[in-house]
Amino acid sequence: MLPRELQPAQFSAYPPQAGKLVAAHLEVLRELPLSFVPGLLREVIEYDYKFPAERAAVDGELTTLGGLSPSERTDWFHGFEQFDLPAQLEHFDWINSPAQFTEKLSAYLWSTHQLDAYRRTAEEYGTRLRSSIHADPLPVARLGITVIGQGVAEYDELLFKNLRPHGTYFNQIRPENGLEALLDVAAARAKSHPVPYGHWYVDGGSELHRGEGLTRISYQSIEPLRTSLLKYMQGRIGRPGMGPEELRTDLARLTPSDLAMNRSLDPVLSRFQLKILTEGSGTQIFSTTFAQWTTREVLRRAQPLTLLVRFAPRQRQRPMNELLSDTRSDSQVDPVGSLVDADMAAYYQWINQQRLTGDNRAAFLVWFEGHAQALVVAPTLPRGTTSNSALDLKQLVALAAG
Amino acid sequence: MKQPEFEHESMMRTPSLRRSDREIAHGLSSSRREFLRGTGMAMGAALMGASPLVRAEAARKKRKVIVVTFGGGARDQETFAPEGQENIPHLIGELAPQSSFFTHVTNQGILGHYVATASLTTGVYETLNNFSAVPPDHPTVFEYFRKDLRRPASDAWVVAPSNGFNRIGESNCRSYGPGTGAEVILPKHLLSATSAGNISDLDHLLRDNYESPMYTPQLGGNEFELQQLETILRLSVEDFMGHARTLSSPDELSVYIAKRLMQQEAPSLLWITMHDIDVAHSGAYSLYIEGIRRTDRLCAELWKAVQTQPEYAGNTTMFVLPDFGRDADYDAGGNGFQHHRTGDAASRTTWMMALGAGVRQGVVYDEPMQSIDLVPSLGAMLGFTPAESQGRPIKEFL
Numbered sequence: 001m002l003p004r005e006l007q008p009a010q011f012s013a014y015p016p017q018a019g020k021l022v023a024a025h026l027e028v029l030r031e032l033p034l035s036f037v038p039g040l041l042r043e044v045i046e047y048d049y050k051f052p053a054e055r056a057a058v059d060g061e062l063t064t065l066g067g068l069s070p071s072e073r074t075d076w077f078h079g080f081e082q083f084d085l086p087a088q089l090e091h092f093d094w095i096n097s098p099a100q101f102t103e104k105l106s107a108y109l110w111s112t113h114q115l116d117a118y119r120r121t122a123e124e125y126g127t128r129l130r131s132s133i134h135a136d137p138l139p140v141a142r143l144g145i146t147v148i149g150q151g152v153a154e155y156d157e158l159l160f161k162n163l164r165p166h167g168t169y170f171n172q173i174r175p176e177n178g179l180e181a182l183l184d185v186a187a188a189r190a191k192s193h194p195v196p197y198g199h200w201y202v203d204g205g206s207e208l209h210r211g212e213g214l215t216r217i218s219y220q221s222i223e224p225l226r227t228s229l230l231k232y233m234q235g236r237i238g239r240p241g242m243g244p245e246e247l248r249t250d251l252a253r254l255t256p257s258d259l260a261m262n263r264s265l266d267p268v269l270s271r272f273q274l275k276i277l278t279e280g281s282g283t284q285i286f287s288t289t290f291a292q293w294t295t296r297e298v299l300r301r302a303q304p305l306t307l308l309v310r311f312a313p314r315q316r317q318r319p320m321n322e323l324l325s326d327t328r329s330d331s332q333v334d335p336v337g338s339l340v341d342a343d344m345a346a347y348y349q350w351i352n353q354q355r356l357t358g359d360n361r362a363a364f365l366v367w368f369e370g371h372a373q374a375l376v377v378a379p380t381l382p383r384g385t386t387s388n389s390a391l392d393l394k395q396l397v398a399l400a401a402g
Numbered sequence: 403m404k405q406p407e408f409e410h411e412s413m414m415r416t417p418s419l420r421r422s423d424r425e426i427a428h429g430l431s432s433s434r435r436e437f438l439r440g441t442g443m444a445m446g447a448a449l450m451g452a453s454p455l456v457r458a459e460a461a462r463k464k465r466k467v468i469v470v471t472f473g474g475g476a477r478d479q480e481t482f483a484p485e486g487q488e489n490i491p492h493l494i495g496e497l498a499p500q501s502s503f504f505t506h507v508t509n510q511g512i513l514g515h516y517v518a519t520a521s522l523t524t525g526v527y528e529t530l531n532n533f534s535a536v537p538p539d540h541p542t543v544f545e546y547f548r549k550d551l552r553r554p555a556s557d558a559w560v561v562a563p564s565n566g567f568n569r570i571g572e573s574n575c576r577s578y579g580p581g582t583g584a585e586v587i588l589p590k591h592l593l594s595a596t597s598a599g600n601i602s603d604l605d606h607l608l609r610d611n612y613e614s615p616m617y618t619p620q621l622g623g624n625e626f627e628l629q630q631l632e633t634i635l636r637l638s639v640e641d642f643m644g645h646a647r648t649l650s651s652p653d654e655l656s657v658y659i660a661k662r663l664m665q666q667e668a669p670s671l672l673w674i675t676m677h678d679i680d681v682a683h684s685g686a687y688s689l690y691i692e693g694i695r696r697t698d699r700l701c702a703e704l705w706k707a708v709q710t711q712p713e714y715a716g717n718t719t720m721f722v723l724p725d726f727g728r729d730a731d732y733d734a735g736g737n738g739f740q741h742h743r744t745g746d747a748a749s750r751t752t753w754m755m756a757l758g759a760g761v762r763q764g765v766v767y768d769e770p771m772q773s774i775d776l777v778p779s780l781g782a783m784l785g786f787t788p789a790e791s792q793g794r795p796i797k798e799f800l
Contacts, residue, residue, distance in 0.1 A: 110513075110745075280685075324643070355734060
């Protein structure tokens with residue numbers, strides 16, 4: 001099966017909005033190479049459960065591709081046409097299982113040493129696409145906030161090592177009511193700029209019930225889902241023929257109803273929660289990984305204007321001697337290790353935020369919870385410097401947001 | 403074909419802040435070189451003269467080689483780059499000054515731990531299933547070594563982290579194959595067999611593969627049995643368990659077993675694959691760093707053991723190298739240190755350290771080499787011919 005043979009009836013299993021989208025753009029899909037189309041369909045088939053920013057991106061991509069002249073299309077896709085795919089990929093049901101197809105394509109490219117060439121081709125395409133799509137100006141500059149170190153009384157090592165060259169380090173912050181102040185700022189932005197899924201609060205532990213208007217997700221709130229998923233995985237692993245790829249495919253097909261998720265939940269958000277646990281490695285085990293991966297995915301997918309992330313202590317990794325002795329330790333969390341995890345995660349949050357539009361106006365703040373240390377990266381503040389100004393968090397975030 | 407995933411959709415749809423792969427690869431090797439220069443190491447290209455490797459037959463017969471893979475997957479910025487040096491005080495302070503250091507080693511193959519380690523052992527970029535216990539498609543260094551030099555089975559050993567590595571000792575090639583390769587010990591498997599499910603929570607520790615944490619392939623090939631603990635390592639099950647209870651990680655157990663092998667069997671070719679670092683797949687940066695620091699310490703411990711063993715002291719060459727790196731922080735297709743899926747420069751570019759018998763001390767070599775060059779280099783050093791290897795001998799060893 002090649003893209004040129006595509007027919008509307010082949011998409012009957014697609015969710016309603018995805019089906020309509022394909023029908024409207026079938027002509028252009030027929031013109032594109034097999035090494036490319038399933039990757040696009042992987043996005044399209046999820047259209048009904050995507051955030052507005054993602055839908056806009058898919059719409060924009062299809063519209064852009066439809067607007068290319070034949071010679072432009074040849075130019076854009078010449079690189080993708082160079083990859084000869086084996087017959088087994090051609091015969092695979094890539095229309096209904098595009099994600100599984102791309103996994104198989106990935107394996108094929110690795111094993112035939114074509115991965116690097118494909119990677120270059122994909123990046124060139126991405127660059128071309130982004131430069132072709134007009135991005136509307138943001139209603140307000142993006143603001144990212146990370147709160148790290150919950151439960152750590154003292155820490156003598158250097159914090160924010162990776163971020164210091166990019167921003168201003170503050171060492172006289174007044175920590176009182178800091179978290180509340182940050183949540184209030186996030187809520188105020190949500191109220192002033194009410195964009196759907198535009199303002200988020202992610203908590204790696206138990207969330208604070210503050211911050212009206214924010215889209216929220218926490219490790220504690222997904223605990224029932226996490227438990228039922230782990231149980232599901234354990235059940236699957238014992239089955240004959242189940243390997244890592246099969247398990248991954250199995251998990252990718254899960255829907256919220258398979259795990260008896262609360263039906264009253266927003267379907268977009270419940271699908272997002274499920275994917276955090278099924279696609280993120282380690283998110284089921286460590287709360288710091290959950291918070292970091294959720295942050296990455298919120299930024300990549302929802303492209304929020306405001307994102308406040310608070311890390312909490314993760315469970316402790318018990319060393320071998322302790323496990324073999326089967327002794328229980330009093331402390332089952334690792335606050336200091338979690339601080340190190342979160343410090344790196346803050347750096348990644350800033351990197352991922354800077355990939356989005358409006359990066360030249362965006363601001364980022366990271367604060368060691370309950371302590372005097374913070375760092376701000378903002379266009380209005382100098383880089384690689386230290387400030388001794390005594391500020392509270394409300395003042396600091398005002399400074400960051402300019 | 404089951405290989406590591408990569409995320410080309412992200413590459414297309416997410417702007418990257420990356421520099422070009424070539425720039426990064428160059429920067430990686432430069433940062434190592436500049437740092438090592440600061441330690442007083444000299445540039446290899448500036449040195450003239452014949453190889454210091456002793457090639458007399460008598461010396462060759464006594465020669466021992468130990469290969470340690472600094473696994474699984476460590477980046478430059480957490481190891482030899484200036485900001486990473488605090489994590490490897492033993493490599494930097496103790497081993498590097500005694501070593502020839504190769505700053506620019508690339509792995510052009512599949513970046514999965516089993517398949518990459520198999521490629522290191524065959525000198526060919528293997529394409530086997532990364533997640534199951536299958537033998538390499540090409541002859542391994544152990545087969546070349548034993549066949550060409552007529553060495554007994556007891557002279558080549560592998561200590562490896564997980565069930566998936568059980569077939570790494572020998573290929574399925576007709577002219578070599580079963581019975582002609584290395585003996586393989588899987589310490590974690592021994593631990594699992596010894597504990598026999600009596601210890602709660604041990605599954606978490608003994609999981610086979612951090613990339614697929616809930617899956618352990620069935621063992622295939624010749625299994626090192628529990629009773630061989632007694633007959634080969636002179637170690638009772640009770641002593642084995644008793645010692646394991648004093649160790650903090652599976653890699654510590656591997657080094658303990660390796661040292662035991664050196665005492666009891668004194669193999670001429672010993673290959674140790676470390677794996678603790680791969681806990682990075684769980685996404686916890688602090689655990690990844692802990693793994694690097696532990697591996698650094700274990701490498702030094704192993705080198706000290708070499709100096710104290712009469713069979714090894716003075717005639718052993720040890721190689722330390724990661725199987726590959728991990729994804730760069732700035733690559734949109736990955737998630738930084740957590741995985742090695744993008745195939746970017748940071749995940750493909752590593753280093754290698756050679757120290758001991760016949761190796762120039764305190765020299766830095768900048769010439770690019772590939773990880774598959776190791777096998778032909780070992781061939782040149784030990785006197786066997788790795789006919790099917792696609793690598794090239796490192797000229798500094800010729």
